[in-house]
Amino acid sequence: MKMKLFLPFIVLAALLAACDKTVEPASDTETKHWVYDQMKSWYYWNDQITMQPDYTKDVKSLFESLLYKYDATLRPQGDRFSVIRESADELVASLNGESKTTGMEYKLNYYPSGTTNVIGVVFYVLPGSPAAKAGFARGDIFSSVNGQKLTGSNYSQLLNTEDKRTYTLAKINKDGALEEGTVTREVTPIVFQEDPVYFDTLFTYGDKRIGYVVYHQFIPGPNSNSDSKQYDKKLDAIFGSFKEKNVNALIVDLRYNPGGYVSSATNLASLIAKATSNDVFYYKEYNPQITEINRKKYGETFFYDKFLSKSQNIGSSLNDLVLLTSSRSASASELLINGLKPFMKVTLVGDKTYGKNVGSITISGADKGIKWGMQPIVSKSLNSLRQSDYYTGFKPDVEVKEGITLYPYGNPKDPLLGEALFQITGMHVARKAAVTRVVEESEGKELVSTIEKKAGGSNMFHDK
Numbered sequence: 001m002k003m004k005l006f007l008p009f010i011v012l013a014a015l016l017a018a019c020d021k022t023v024e025p026a027s028d029t030e031t032k033h034w035v036y037d038q039m040k041s042w043y044y045w046n047d048q049i050t051m052q053p054d055y056t057k058d059v060k061s062l063f064e065s066l067l068y069k070y071d072a073t074l075r076p077q078g079d080r081f082s083v084i085r086e087s088a089d090e091l092v093a094s095l096n097g098e099s100k101t102t103g104m105e106y107k108l109n110y111y112p113s114g115t116t117n118v119i120g121v122v123f124y125v126l127p128g129s130p131a132a133k134a135g136f137a138r139g140d141i142f143s144s145v146n147g148q149k150l151t152g153s154n155y156s157q158l159l160n161t162e163d164k165r166t167y168t169l170a171k172i173n174k175d176g177a178l179e180e181g182t183v184t185r186e187v188t189p190i191v192f193q194e195d196p197v198y199f200d201t202l203f204t205y206g207d208k209r210i211g212y213v214v215y216h217q218f219i220p221g222p223n224s225n226s227d228s229k230q231y232d233k234k235l236d237a238i239f240g241s242f243k244e245k246n247v248n249a250l251i252v253d254l255r256y257n258p259g260g261y262v263s264s265a266t267n268l269a270s271l272i273a274k275a276t277s278n279d280v281f282y283y284k285e286y287n288p289q290i291t292e293i294n295r296k297k298y299g300e301t302f303f304y305d306k307f308l309s310k311s312q313n314i315g316s317s318l319n320d321l322v323l324l325t326s327s328r329s330a331s332a333s334e335l336l337i338n339g340l341k342p343f344m345k346v347t348l349v350g351d352k353t354y355g356k357n358v359g360s361i362t363i364s365g366a367d368k369g370i371k372w373g374m375q376p377i378v379s380k381s382l383n384s385l386r387q388s389d390y391y392t393g394f395k396p397d398v399e400v401k402e403g404i405t406l407y408p409y410g411n412p413k414d415p416l417l418g419e420a421l422f423q424i425t426g427m428h429v430a431r432k433a434a435v436t437r438v439v440e441e442s443e444g445k446e447l448v449s450t451i452e453k454k455a456g457g458s459n460m461f462h463d464k
Helices: 012-019 029-042 059-063 088-094 131-133 155-159 223-228 228-243 262-272 288-298 332-340 416-426 432-441
Strands: 082-086 096-100 104-110 116-127 140-143 164-172 178-187 192-195 197-205 210-217 249-253 280-285 303-308 320-325 347-350 358-360 371-377 376-382 446-449
Touching: 029 059, 029 371, 059 082, 082 088, 088 096, 088 347, 088 371, 131 178, 131 228, 140 280, 197 228, 197 416, 210 416, 228 262, 249 262, 249 416, 262 280, 262 332, 320 332, 320 416, 332 376, 347 371, 347 416
Parallel strands: 210 249, 249 320, 320 347
Antiparallel strands: 082 371, 096 192, 104 116, 104 446, 116 140, 140 164, 164 178, 197 210, 280 303, 280 376, 358 376
């Protein structure tokens, strides 16, 4: 196994194996021993791993038996995030935003409250995706799939398939009643690359020039060419434009951002912060074994990342910074929040964040003929003040629920955006519609959202 911690994501072993056509596929037993050995070396909680692994288990079960699993009472800071996949190649692709998808992210809610009826509410649709071509848009509601009404007992079977699906649209009337329509849309999932830099605009209210950017995942570039930093550069350009237009307030929408690459979090932080390249953005803490090895090899600089020097930085002109959050804002989103707090006032509007202060790396054994890929937790993250107390999430400064009546990005009627604008300007620039209040009263419990199943699922990855 050839691997370096500073190169965990573009896996060296995989590159070597690609050049060596003579590598024989590993046996099941060899794969299991490889899993155990790598976990004993890299896992953040490696001191909790058994000394007598049960090699009679299958590969996935063995991996899961080694985890220091989260327990709300016994292990509140335990592991909720480490994963293993049968294909390392597919794991790496998915973590770079490539997956088989319709291109539509949504949540499922019981509606109305107290029933078993389920509706899907579309968060957003990826441009050029099958869902976009079928006509889906943010705020759309569907209540049936393949001719069957969604319920609490059948939604998983109907939606968790890679086959073509036919969605029946619905709407909620002014009285809060659900009306199923006759409009249907057919969508077939395909392998698709997501661009996470989704939307940006500028608001002007008096002397307030407010930049707004929607960012869905911390991904530097597409999987086919991640070294290009294409998406990081797109953010750079947006902030360069904000700077040219003398933006003095900023809203970053992270409500659907489950995390991603630490390097992209560092890049975004460096565009925002009232800090210099001499200031530490975050510290990273590893298990004692990895700490000792890398301290000897690389020195103390291995254990922290500083802010980057960015010509597009707008920190010096910012009077207000508001981040929009939800329970889906996780890992690298929270790293951004935690890392900025020592340097400037950060106002959170929305809901409590997920709570993930740990990071992972990708481990492949392709040089040994192993096809599996692991994404174990290997580190804990702290800000420049050595603070890392957000494992239960960041509470918002102003709690705002999104609801199920969604407005287009940039529309001040959106409850989170409207409140953010109020925090900056001191005035309500849009009123909540009466029908929205009626709908909120009928809103039932949220079941699940596709954000939770996105590539990397609430994870934070260390890369080069």
